[in-house]
Amino acid sequence: MTTETHHPLGDWEQLEQNTAAALRKVFHRSIYVRHIDVGSCNACESEILALSNPYYNFHRLGLFFTPSPRHADLLLVSGVVTRAMKDVLLATYNAMPRPRLVVATGVCALHGGIFRNSSWVVGPVDRVIPVDAWVPGCPPTPYAVLQGILSAVQHRPEVSVCE
Amino acid sequence: MFANWLRSGWASGRVTTDYPSRREHVLEKHHNWNIIPSIITPCHRFECECQDLCPTGAISKDKTGIQLDRAACIACGRCIAQCPQGVFAWSADIDLAVTRKDLLRQRGESRHDH
Ligand code: SF4
Ligand code: SF4
Numbered sequence: 001m002t003t004e005t006h007h008p009l010g011d012w013e014q015l016e017q018n019t020a021a022a023l024r025k026v027f028h029r030s031i032y033v034r035h036i037d038v039g040s041c042n043a044c045e046s047e048i049l050a051l052s053n054p055y056y057n058f059h060r061l062g063l064f065f066t067p068s069p070r071h072a073d074l075l076l077v078s079g080v081v082t083r084a085m086k087d088v089l090l091a092t093y094n095a096m097p098r099p100r101l102v103v104a105t106g107v108c109a110l111h112g113g114i115f116r117n118s119s120w121v122v123g124p125v126d127r128v129i130p131v132d133a134w135v136p137g138c139p140p141t142p143y144a145v146l147q148g149i150l151s152a153v154q155h156r157p158e159v160s161v162c163e
Numbered sequence: 164m165f166a167n168w169l170r171s172g173w174a175s176g177r178v179t180t181d182y183p184s185r186r187e188h189v190l191e192k193h194h195n196w197n198i199i200p201s202i203i204t205p206c207h208r209f210e211c212e213c214q215d216l217c218p219t220g221a222i223s224k225d226k227t228g229i230q231l232d233r234a235a236c237i238a239c240g241r242c243i244a245q246c247p248q249g250v251f252a253w254s255a256d257i258d259l260a261v262t263r264k265d266l267l268r269q270r271g272e273s274r275h276d277h
Contacts, residue, residue: 057179103260110264111235113219126264135260136267137199138237143182143189148260150183 030062031153034072034096038089039121040079043139044106048076050142058146069093074101074152076145077131080108080115081122093129101152104131105145107138186258194255199238201254202231202271206246213242233259233267 035048051058052065066072069092081089093100104125107113115121125131135148182189206229213229214222221235222242229250242251250271261267 054178055180056182060179107219107235107237110267111219111232113235113237116219131264133260133262134234134264134267136233136236137259140259141196141198141257143180143257144260146182147258151260151262 030064031073031149032064032066032071033074033076033149034066034069034092035076035078036089036092038077038079038085038109038125039082039115040106040108044078044108047139047142048078048105048145051145056142056146058149061146061150063149069095070097072096072100074103074149075129076103076105076149077109077125077129078105080112080118081125081128083120083122086122086128089125089128101132102129103133103135103145103148103152105135105148106140107136110134110136113138183258190255190257193257196255196257197238197240197253198255198257199233199236199253199259200231200240200243200251201256202229202250202269203252204248204250205229205271206248206250208248211246213246216241216245227270229271231269231271233269234264 035045037045050056051063069075073096075093075096077089079085093102102125104110108115109125112121112124122128133148133152135144137144140148180189206224209224214220214224216222217236218239218241219235219237221232221237223230223232231251240253243253259267
């Protein structure tokens with residue numbers, strides 16, 4: 001066999017570009033969502049759960065819930081951060097691979113809402129972790145949650161891998 | 164019951180919403196939903212107590228007029244029921260999510276401001 005001047009797979013740069021294009025195609029708008037409740041009244045959960053029913057059907061957009069933050073691209077936080085859940089929220093956030101996105105859902109997560117004066121409350125979500133998209137409403141409609149997730153994903157190119 | 168669902172789904176020809184690909188269509192269909200209050204006219208009355216009426220402190224007033232922080236509004240409807248000037252009205256905005264929190268602050272600017 002003669003030594004080949006070219007790699008059998010062709011130009012490395014070309015290969016890299018093709019792989020990147022294929023990966024983009026495979027992962028196009030596909031996002032795994034981890035939902036965490038850090039002190040909500042469960043009305044927000046009810047609306048978030050409605051996203052996966054046949055009517056709102058967020059799977060058609062390539063969005064899926066995952067039970068583990070290790071597999072998640074996006075953290076959906078609902079409720080005001082309570083003292084008991086602050087460390088859990090931080091641990092969940094730190095367990096996520098980078099780049100990671102955070103969407104705060106509901107007035108509680110944005111501002112504190114009706115629980116803001118409680119002594120067991122740390123504060124809104126942005127006091128603990130950085131937030132990419134804000135979804136107002138008490139509870140927000142599933143449309144608003146969906147739009148929050150999509151706007152955070154569109155925000156994604158601005159998220160650097162090394163943070 | 165399940166048969167009824169199937170039948171109504173077939174009859175309407177639609178089981179899944181087409182948001183966001185046909186956003187306008189969805190907004191049109193929900194135009195009568197009471198989602199969140201919105202300031203429709205500016206207000207400079209300091210004698211009212213809508214700030215104290217609001218359970219989450221979403222309403223604030225200063226020299227420039229009235230402000231509604233939609234990041235804090237729980238849509239209880241008290242301000243709409245109590246305001247004698249009709250400053251607030253229900254709006255049907257279903258997609259309010261933003262990537263900057265300050266965009267949620269709504270101002271009722273006066274046209275006579277200098
Ligand atoms: S925002 Fe409203 S609905 Fe959501 S958890 Fe807080 S009180 Fe409940
Ligand atoms: S609807 Fe309720 S929470 Fe919202 S601004 Fe009016 S009084 Fe405040």
